[in-house]
Amino acid sequence: xxxxxxxxxxxxxxxxxxxxxxxxxxxxxxxxxxxxxxxxxxxxxxxxxxxxxxxxxxxxxxxxxxxxxxxxxxxxxxxxxxxxxxxxxxxxxxxxxxxxxxxxxxxxxxxxxxxxxxxxxxxxxxxxxxxxxxxxxxxxxxxxxxxxxxxxxxxxxxxxxxxxxxxxxxxxxxxxxxxxxxxxxxxxxxxxxxxxxxxxxxxxxxxxxxxxxxxxxxxxxxxxxxxxxxxxxxxxxxxxxxxxxxxxxxxxxxxxxxxxxxxxxxxxxxxxxxxxxxxxxxxxxxxxxxxxxxxxxxxxxxxxxxxxxxxxxxxxxxxx
Amino acid sequence: xxxxxxxxxxxxxxxxxxxxxxxxxxxxxxxxxxxxxxxxxxxxxxxxxxxxxxxxxxxxxxxxxxxxxxxxxxxxxxxxxxxxxxxxxxxxxxxxxxxxxxxxxxxxxxxxxxxxxxxxxxxxxxxxxxxxxxxxxxxxxxxxxxxxxxxxxxxxxxxxxxxxxxxxxxxxxxxxxxxxxxxxxxxxxxxxxxxxxxxxxxxxxxxxxxxxxxxxxxxxxxxxxxxxxxxxxxxxxxxxxxxxxxxxxxxxxxxxxxxxxxxxxxxxxxxxxxxxxxxxxxxxxxxxxxxxxxxxxxxxxxxxxxxxxxxxxxxxxxxxxxx
Ligand SMILES: Cc1ncc(C[n+]2csc(CCOP(=O)(O)OP(=O)(O)O)c2C)c(N)n1
Ligand SMILES: [Mg+2]
Numbered sequence: 001x002x003x004x005x006x007x008x009x010x011x012x013x014x015x016x017x018x019x020x021x022x023x024x025x026x027x028x029x030x031x032x033x034x035x036x037x038x039x040x041x042x043x044x045x046x047x048x049x050x051x052x053x054x055x056x057x058x059x060x061x062x063x064x065x066x067x068x069x070x071x072x073x074x075x076x077x078x079x080x081x082x083x084x085x086x087x088x089x090x091x092x093x094x095x096x097x098x099x100x101x102x103x104x105x106x107x108x109x110x111x112x113x114x115x116x117x118x119x120x121x122x123x124x125x126x127x128x129x130x131x132x133x134x135x136x137x138x139x140x141x142x143x144x145x146x147x148x149x150x151x152x153x154x155x156x157x158x159x160x161x162x163x164x165x166x167x168x169x170x171x172x173x174x175x176x177x178x179x180x181x182x183x184x185x186x187x188x189x190x191x192x193x194x195x196x197x198x199x200x201x202x203x204x205x206x207x208x209x210x211x212x213x214x215x216x217x218x219x220x221x222x223x224x225x226x227x228x229x230x231x232x233x234x235x236x237x238x239x240x241x242x243x244x245x246x247x248x249x250x251x252x253x254x255x256x257x258x259x260x261x262x263x264x265x266x267x268x269x270x271x272x273x274x275x276x277x278x279x280x281x282x283x284x285x286x287x288x289x290x291x292x293x294x295x296x297x298x299x300x301x302x303x304x305x306x307x308x309x310x311x312x313x314x315x316x317x318x319x320x
Numbered sequence: 321x322x323x324x325x326x327x328x329x330x331x332x333x334x335x336x337x338x339x340x341x342x343x344x345x346x347x348x349x350x351x352x353x354x355x356x357x358x359x360x361x362x363x364x365x366x367x368x369x370x371x372x373x374x375x376x377x378x379x380x381x382x383x384x385x386x387x388x389x390x391x392x393x394x395x396x397x398x399x400x401x402x403x404x405x406x407x408x409x410x411x412x413x414x415x416x417x418x419x420x421x422x423x424x425x426x427x428x429x430x431x432x433x434x435x436x437x438x439x440x441x442x443x444x445x446x447x448x449x450x451x452x453x454x455x456x457x458x459x460x461x462x463x464x465x466x467x468x469x470x471x472x473x474x475x476x477x478x479x480x481x482x483x484x485x486x487x488x489x490x491x492x493x494x495x496x497x498x499x500x501x502x503x504x505x506x507x508x509x510x511x512x513x514x515x516x517x518x519x520x521x522x523x524x525x526x527x528x529x530x531x532x533x534x535x536x537x538x539x540x541x542x543x544x545x546x547x548x549x550x551x552x553x554x555x556x557x558x559x560x561x562x563x564x565x566x567x568x569x570x571x572x573x574x575x576x577x578x579x580x581x582x583x584x585x586x587x588x589x590x591x592x593x594x595x596x597x598x599x600x601x602x603x604x605x606x607x608x609x610x611x612x613x614x615x616x617x618x619x620x621x622x623x624x625x626x627x628x629x630x631x632x633x634x635x636x637x638x639x640x641x642x643x
Contacts, residue, residue, distance in 0.1 A: 035443075035444030035620070035621075035622050036443065036444030036445050036446060036620060037444075037445055037449070087444070087620055087621030087622060087623070087624075088621070093620070095619070095620060095621035095623075095624060096446075096447075096617075096619045096620055096621065096624065097446060097447070097620055098444065098446045098620030098621075100446055100448070100449070101446060101447065101448075101620070113448075114405070114446065114447070114448030114449055115405070115406065115408075115409070115448055116378050117378065117409075146377070146378045147378060149377035149378050149379050150378055150379060150380075150409075151379065151381045151382075151409075177349075177377070177378050178349065178350045178354060179350045179352070179353055179354035179375075180349075180350065180375055180377070184375070185375075185377040186377070250353070251353050251354060307621065307623045308619075308621050308623060308624050310623065310624065310627035312624065313614060313616055313619065313624055313627050313628060314614060314615075314616055317615075317616050317617070
């Protein structure tokens with residue numbers, strides 16, 4: 001597939017925006033500004049970026065507890081995200097949801113999720129609606145390696161495959177579910193192998209190569225849009241941080257961590273951009289600086305925003 | 321006596337049972353090297369090894385379902401569901417399998433199994449990691465439900481739960497896990513179905529369990545300064561419930577406030593109120609009051625979460641209304 005300079009720089013911009021957002025979250029969490037659990041996407045930026053570049057606003061995604069990257073790549077508004085992390089009234093969920101429940105239904109983002117594996121059937125249902133209403137839209141379900149061991153994985157893939165639903169299951173295989181290496185929790189090396197059980201295509205790609213992710217997703221999404229049903233894309237990647245902020249990751253081999261840091265998806269893309277002479281180092285610095293500026297102003301917005309009022313406790317429970 | 325946190329005491333309870341009975345084992349997500357999300361199982365993997373401290377995949381259905389099978393086949397599993405909110409994933413295994421197998425088989429099976437799981441708000445973990453769902457389980461005949469409030473009870477009830485020949489849901493409060501207290505050393509068993517009077521008083525009975533006990537005690541302190549002597553009764557086990565201790569206290573005080581962190585409608589306070597109204601109507605000098613969370617999901621923002629939670633001020637106010 002031809003990949004233009006414009007597209008690659010767009011990927012780069014999205015990836016460094018996600019990175020800056022997450023690096024800021026590290027800092028803010030350490031400084032005590034962010035309550036609750038914060039699961040960061042650092043190191044996995046290429047997956048959400050490469051996949052969502054194939055989607056429009058009318059397409060849906062379901063996200064996970066590690067969802068900031070999905071939000072940003074699907075067009076989520078950074079200031080509203082940041083305000084939600086702070087629990088402010090101006091946040092995406094008016095401070096009711098927090099990091100684990102950010103959503104923008106208008107943009108087709110059916111929410112981060114606190115329940116591992118919960119997105120799989122929800123994505124299946126959204127795809128059912130797309131097919132039913134013949135909207136031409138598709139659904140992408142992001143989920144982790146660990147989530148593929150939930151029963152919902154089997155039930156959703158079976159249902160989506162027999163109904164030929166327009167959904168793409170994107171597994172972010174960062175090798176770990178909290179402290180457990182998947183070597184100990186599945187008898188296969190590639191989660192995409194499970195596609196065979198449902199009679200659907202499954203591919204494994206380098207999840208730290210945004211171009212490879214984009215290409216695989218483009219094909220799967222085209223297939224889904226054409227009415228040919230679901231497929232699995234497994235993206236092998238690595239989370240740079242602990243499971244959540246505050247987890248020292250004692251269960252990880254530091255050498256493994258070091259080797260993966262060298263395969264950082266942003267470094268990979270920078271190398272590629274240089275080889276193709278699409279951008280100079282100073283061009284890239286400019287993009288990064290602009291991303292950081294956006295994040296800083298989102299933090300300003302969040303800090304200045306009002307707290308929710310206790311009077312809002314009992315609103316938003318039922319629709320009228 | 322030894323100073324221990326609630327989590328350490330609970331772990332001591334598990335450990336001693338594992339030393340005593342080779343059929344007792346622990347299974348769940350990240351209970352091994354990681355030691356549990358709140359450090360509840362730290363060190364057990366190193367001591368007992370991978371056969372008896374089993375890290376499972378993210379498969380709650382199979383975690384609880386496997387415990388049912390293993391218990392039916394002669395083991396005594398202690399399984400962890402990392403947050404009580406995830407019990408939704410394994411509800412069939414609790415509701416239709418664990419709870420009913422013995423009855424459906426005409427008493428020909430026993431399921432000595434414990435499901436350990438943390439409940440409660442207060443750490444900004446939002447709607448899917450903060451609930452208090454005990455009433456869902458007290459509504460299922462065949463399941464026992466325990467909710468310790470102190471480190472000593474955490475240890476003793478763990479031993480009691482593991483030795484019980486029935487499925488027991490052991491609900492630990494995540495805010496209490498780090499709280500320290502005096503804990504008896506060596507074997508220590510709190511039998512299921514025995515309430516504990518956490519503070520003796522004569523003017524009003526406050527029934528509270530789990531994370532609400534410290535708040536009820538703080539409220540009783542405030543009330544004492546204002547000349548009201550409140551008795552704090554901690555049932556410790558919701559099913560079976562120690563009705564005698566409850567009724568004796570109400571007989572003494574004539575006033576009852578029930579406090580729980582769970583939401584109000586369908587909450588277990590309603591059951592206690594119904595029992596007292598039914599069996600002790602004549603003992604009451606005032607209406608029964610319930611202090612609970614409002615009927616909404618647990619919000620994320622610390623300000624909203626604080627407004628959601630019952631507080632000692634709310635308890636104090638409720639008790640005073642009875643005079
Ligand atoms: C049903 C359920 N079980 C357990 C958890 C606790 N938990 C949160 S994230 C996580 C690990 C998820 O691993 P994976 O799916 O690989 O995603 P990753 O965190 O690696 O992105 C676990 C066990 C949960 N939130 N929901
Ligand atoms: Mg993972």
